[in-house]
Amino acid sequence: xxxxxxxxxxxxxxxxxxxxxxxxxxxxxxxxxxxxxxxxxxxxxxxxxxxxxxxxxxxxxxxxxxxxxxxxxxxxxxxxxxxxxxxxxxxxxxxxxxxxxxxxxxxxxxxxxxxx
Amino acid sequence: xxxxxxxxxxxxxxxxxxxxxxxxxxxxxxxxxxxxxxxxxxxxxxxxxxxxxxxxxxxxxxxxxxxxxxxxxxxxxxxxxxxxxxxxxxxxxxxxxxxxxxxxxxxxxxxx
Numbered sequence: 001x002x003x004x005x006x007x008x009x010x011x012x013x014x015x016x017x018x019x020x021x022x023x024x025x026x027x028x029x030x031x032x033x034x035x036x037x038x039x040x041x042x043x044x045x046x047x048x049x050x051x052x053x054x055x056x057x058x059x060x061x062x063x064x065x066x067x068x069x070x071x072x073x074x075x076x077x078x079x080x081x082x083x084x085x086x087x088x089x090x091x092x093x094x095x096x097x098x099x100x101x102x103x104x105x106x107x108x109x110x111x112x113x114x115x116x
Numbered sequence: 117x118x119x120x121x122x123x124x125x126x127x128x129x130x131x132x133x134x135x136x137x138x139x140x141x142x143x144x145x146x147x148x149x150x151x152x153x154x155x156x157x158x159x160x161x162x163x164x165x166x167x168x169x170x171x172x173x174x175x176x177x178x179x180x181x182x183x184x185x186x187x188x189x190x191x192x193x194x195x196x197x198x199x200x201x202x203x204x205x206x207x208x209x210x211x212x213x214x215x216x217x218x219x220x221x222x223x224x225x226x227x228x
Contacts, residue, residue: 004158031214033214033215033216035216035218041220042218042219042220042221043159043204043206043216043218044218045215045216045217048214048215055214056213056214056215058215059215091158091159093159095214103146103147103149103164103166103208103214104149104161104164105149105161105214105216106161107151107158107159107160107161108158109157109158110157110158
């Protein structure tokens with residue numbers, strides 16, 4: 001079983017530009033989550049999808065961030081326009097909908113975003 | 117301290133020794149999970165302990181949970197150089213909210 005994959009692994013952009021991050025969850029996982037770790041701080045929750053629906057987006061920092069999960073498969077996180085404080089590592093995770101393993105979140109390798 | 121705060125922040129031991137890391141949290145939880153992150157890589161899930169469990173084992177890992185003290189510990193026995201990594205605890209709060217709250221992590225260095 002393939003794990004959670006994220007693309008790109010690194011992205012360097014200038015302030016004001018747009019960046020789109022992609023996450024492919026483990027096949028069959030209805031739950032998909034985005035987290036981020038900005039420099040020197042804890043890993044913070046951004047939002048949670050159940051299939052294509054946003055279940056919880058309480059962690060989204062502002063309206064420059066837009067997450068989508070069309071069709072309930074992969075997800076994208078767009079930052080537009082990017083600011084310096086958006087630099088950090090963006091993690092995606094997925095989990096099953098039900099069963100004993102439903103609470104276990106499996107994380108991808110992350111996308112390191114650098115905004116110059 | 118913050119929700120999911122680990123203690124100590126850094127730990128250096130010799131190969132073969134045991135490593136103990138602690139985590140404290142503030143709100144009632146549904147589950148507590150421990151993750152490992154090797155330098156520059158993603159988070160690897162180690163173990164999940166539910167709020168109605170007190171102890172759990174997985175290989176060389178032993179996790180305890182004390183909900184009355186809102187704390188957990190992760191014990192790695194017979195440590196290896198490959199255990200060098202950062203370790204994080206993460207909690208999901210009642211009732212049924214899936215978002216995980218992470219602590220700042222413990223950086224473990226195992227000297228060969």
